[in-house]
Amino acid sequence: MRINERKVNQLRPITIETEYTKHPEGSVLISVGDTKVICNASIEERVPPFMRGEGRGWITAEYSMLPRATEQRNIRESSKGKVSGRTMEIQRLIGRSLRAVVDLKKLGERTVWVDCDVIQADGGTRTASITGAFVAVVLAFGTLMDKDTINHIPINDYLAATSVGILPDGTEILDLQYEEDSKAKVDMNIVMTGKGEFVEIQGTGEEATFTPEQLQKMLELANHGLTEIIELQKEALGKWAPIMEESIMREADE
Amino acid sequence: MRINERKVNQLRPITIETEYTKHPEGSVLISVGDTKVICNASIEERVPPFMRGEGRGWITAEYSMLPRATEQRNIRESSKGKVSGRTMEIQRLIGRSLRAVVDLKKLGERTVWVDCDVIQADGGTRTASITGAFVAVVLAFGTLMDKDTINHIPINDYLAATSVGILPDGTEILDLQYEEDSKAKVDMNIVMTGKGEFVEIQGTGEEATFTPEQLQKMLELANHGLTEIIELQKEALGKWAPIMEESIMREADE
Amino acid sequence: MRINERKVNQLRPITIETEYTKHPEGSVLISVGDTKVICNASIEERVPPFMRGEGRGWITAEYSMLPRATEQRNIRESSKGKVSGRTMEIQRLIGRSLRAVVDLKKLGERTVWVDCDVIQADGGTRTASITGAFVAVVLAFGTLMDKDTINHIPINDYLAATSVGILPDGTEILDLQYEEDSKAKVDMNIVMTGKGEFVEIQGTGEEATFTPEQLQKMLELANHGLTEIIELQKEALGKWAPIMEESIMREADE
């Protein structure tokens, strides 16, 4: 039995609040247990200079934590004057994951800026960011459709992420909260699409290793959790879910 | 008549939500109209090296905006690798204002870190930060009292801030929202204590000037608004308001 | 009685030496007591990219201190690799103040760079910088008139600055030198025009507060001092003073 009587294959309670702030084209507050991330998607009607004239769009992500999102206060990266390796790794992961399901050609010469700002951290901030960012991006495309700037949602599939891991006693578990994460010997982040295909697998032994059998077990846990998360994304998307799904099916037919 | 039928001497609706995030000793979400700032106060049980052994505490403040807190997305200061002049000016103002009412001697060798993170901006972010930060700091002291680390609240008076200004037509107004602020010819921030004394007056003509009479008019508007704001702070502080007031009175008697 | 038998409303001796270095369009060495600042105004025949084609000019200011302008040697900001919050606050203040009296439309698409370099500091370096910078800017415009690049001085009024404050014993004083400034409980910088209107008021309680009556008293001292300083600016400007005043009057008539 885990903290709060969670089962090994049980997610923490997840909520996805939309239209969280008023300025961004898509704005979401995602809570995964005590982890809370503001995910904002902004659309800029141009691409970086090196991509101009190619007819394709671009998505890029930034990730940050409030200094006191954590138990101990962290120094702001703006005060340090540089972004840490961990932050860069996470923002590259978020951007790369989104690019796997956003159709950059159909997006046209636009840039999507995704900002994931963690206001409270309790493990799994990068996977919560991906899950929330996906919803924010779809909603931003919805805003563009409402303004008749685009006439479809340039997305190929759902996208969600979660973590799995192995506790010191060898148990494989789903959706690690901070206390579990800090003592786990293996930590794995999985980004998956609605069709159950992988976008990203990042598994790491922390001064430890894992066998092919343990890998298999963890992949199954992730698949179980992500199916559930994608259902929650659909609910959060509201009217935009069927519109997006129709775009995807039309695409598949062509 | 102003936007939303506000009167010249009328504040925007203000709410102060306490215990907003779980890690900080004091955590507040303040909304002043559409301006929303998370104000977190963290207590560290030591002071910077250059102050050790002096028996005094220290308060310092940091201020930041989410990239999409504004109409247009701003580049993160961590990405730029440096903090802008505007940000530094604001964090110096917040820190200085708090030091006017916190009794650093009574605080003992502790550092109070105040983080003001603007999640949505609509004018007056620096004054909302000061008003919210004051509440967060008192609540952080409350947390320390609950833990029996300190046995009183080392504060001398209430502290709140608002803005006043002069519209292009010459009207003096209270609590400028963004649309007003961007066209105002004079902009003034006032930080005041519960006794009605000034901590800080920063009045600036934007390619314009103002007369002594206009200054007088603006100071009166500020006084009117701040009296109201301090009442809201008292409510937000709940049980800690009378405890703090008692500390202040005891102090005055000595 | 103050240091050197100065009266509470008495300025330190002020000298303004023009044509101090040979390269800048306007170059001034201002001494306010032992505070000495080189104020250079440079004119560039273009504006920053974001302003091109608008037909308006731009003024920007930079401020710096020699490392040993002060009692203790300070680390150079170029060695530290970043400009301090204090420096940024001061250069924003100088630039903003000048923009209140320079007519950017009449200036045309030109940039005025103002460099204030403190070679010796004894309190009041930012107000001395503003007073000296005003003279340097007018002289730079004079150089442009001599070259027939412009045919009038695009200035609306005189501009000068001084400090006022409250000593620990409650006395309000004019033009604080370093020893007074470091122990003052309130410190206020006033930037005023020739017509006696305010451009900027920045009053700060240093771990202290001040009443509306004390504010009034300080404003009167400042007004007294600034009237005198503007007379000294007129003398320093020499032949350019009547030419500038004529421009101002012609402007007022239109």
Place this chain on the structure above:
Amino acid sequence: MRINERKVNQLRPITIETEYTKHPEGSVLISVGDTKVICNASIEERVPPFMRGEGRGWITAEYSMLPRATEQRNIRESSKGKVSGRTMEIQRLIGRSLRAVVDLKKLGERTVWVDCDVIQADGGTRTASITGAFVAVVLAFGTLMDKDTINHIPINDYLAATSVGILPDGTEILDLQYEEDSKAKVDMNIVMTGKGEFVEIQGTGEEATFTPEQLQKMLELANHGLTEIIELQKEALGKWAPIMEESIMREADE
């Protein structure tokens, strides 16, 4: 058939030259096809301040490329004044991988600095770095044994890395060279121990996804290649291979 008639499960020619430069405790030049990396391990007889007195050691890695290691010249990170996200991600990966097989407790209060400098790049620089770094670290421990500073090799197992991927036509391949890597739709780096356990799995779809079956296929290819690479490491280690293996077995018995 691949470039140079390589088979899908065939590694490029690999050489590991030891004692490459004279100063480091362990120095290796690894070539994997045309990818060439200098891997130097330096031992410092102390740990970072925050770890002192804990009796444990520390390993950290840095990674860099000569500007012209690639087809097009890259700007030096020292000239840009900051380390790119990609570089940070790689050096975190190398360090983490090594920590999975180095016994930090047995290492004692020492720091191992691993420097991987790519002098020629043709795909797989991060996995070549890990494979070469492992050899350099063991040799550095050998140098310490020769000096009687330590009396065993504090390593738990062999460690090697390679890449696998999926070509646009769907073929899974082993050990991607640059031309293959740049067009692959899936790219996966695998770090494995001598016992065939995983230390790290990083699989990424580049604007693409992959199925669980494809994942399985790639893991098999990686296992095949890594078994071969570990044999080459044994040869390169020479006399230190049996000494290290003995340490590992002794450890397993306890």
Place this chain on the structure above:
Amino acid sequence: MRINERKVNQLRPITIETEYTKHPEGSVLISVGDTKVICNASIEERVPPFMRGEGRGWITAEYSMLPRATEQRNIRESSKGKVSGRTMEIQRLIGRSLRAVVDLKKLGERTVWVDCDVIQADGGTRTASITGAFVAVVLAFGTLMDKDTINHIPINDYLAATSVGILPDGTEILDLQYEEDSKAKVDMNIVMTGKGEFVEIQGTGEEATFTPEQLQKMLELANHGLTEIIELQKEALGKWAPIMEESIMREADE
């Protein structure tokens, strides 16, 4: 007698290996005793913006050391976020020296990037860099001739560098290795052309001075050594040496 029985006027063994890495237009590994430097010359078919349209080319050099090129590991300049004064001084010296013999007009609107990366240091890294860089640059021009991009080698003369110095006992010596350099009281770097003319003389007393007679003695030693080094450059250049010499002679005739 010096270390390894070297005579006062004897160079260390020098080798110049060409085509060291495959990507650069010119690539050299130069060894001067135990000092080893990779010198790569890259040609870019354009010049920096400020030089466009002038019909002239540009050469610029960068210099760096692997962290463990030296006895003690050095912190990477990319990690520190800035390039040291020593590095900047060396890269300016290399660039300036090359510009004395490369005919920038004949080069046309191209940039030559020279990268000198020290992989092992034992004194004289800057002079070895110049000697090796010259060969790399000529070879890069050879590559351009092979591609018919240019039809001559835009070089006016050979260029080589060495060091001379004075030991504490007053002996003048040629080509200082690290152990000698670290105790020498005078250290002088000489850059010379094939005709025996000086390009650069940098002589420095290290908390010491030197007389005009000692200067004369050192210049003679340098002349002796550089004549020998230029012979080695000719051999390394192979077929390109006579082609270059012919270009030089043709030039002299005009």
Place this chain on the structure above:
Amino acid sequence: MRINERKVNQLRPITIETEYTKHPEGSVLISVGDTKVICNASIEERVPPFMRGEGRGWITAEYSMLPRATEQRNIRESSKGKVSGRTMEIQRLIGRSLRAVVDLKKLGERTVWVDCDVIQADGGTRTASITGAFVAVVLAFGTLMDKDTINHIPINDYLAATSVGILPDGTEILDLQYEEDSKAKVDMNIVMTGKGEFVEIQGTGEEATFTPEQLQKMLELANHGLTEIIELQKEALGKWAPIMEESIMREADE
């Protein structure tokens, strides 16, 4: 004939004004023609951490230019966030030169900070800085003698610097002003002691070379000029010149 009818071996008018600002232990304004540099020497009663306990002192120099010291305004290095290669090269030269004549052992555990700030530039700013810095340092030691902190001047000899060069027509000249410097084909800076020994020779062909005979000619010009400059230093030092000379002679006797 040169500009202003100067002869080839004639220095520009030189003045050395002492006690230029009040805070530094030694403060000098040196003018060499239109080149004007403030040279301040500050004494700190401790050495950097890595030198503590060795009983030796340290001298370090910093060099900077006001933005408008030159014809065109330069961007401040503090604004750029880094110090240029040229600045670093110059500050290293100034520091190294001073260390050749200051007896660091006799100085004791003190640091001398030398700040050379160019307020007006017309060629030869680095050599003027060295000449002025020497005077400022001796005066700073004088201040310490006046305070009885030291009882002698820890200096071994006079120190001065000047430039020589070769004009395009082949004439060798002394003390280049900016107009000459910018067209000279060879530029050489010479730092010399009172005894006529060299501390530093830095000769550079600017896309040009020079023969041994031309070197000889330039060294003679430098010797002529520096003899004259050292006389001016003696005058500027006033009563401290004989005190310093006596220290030097006493030293020589031991």
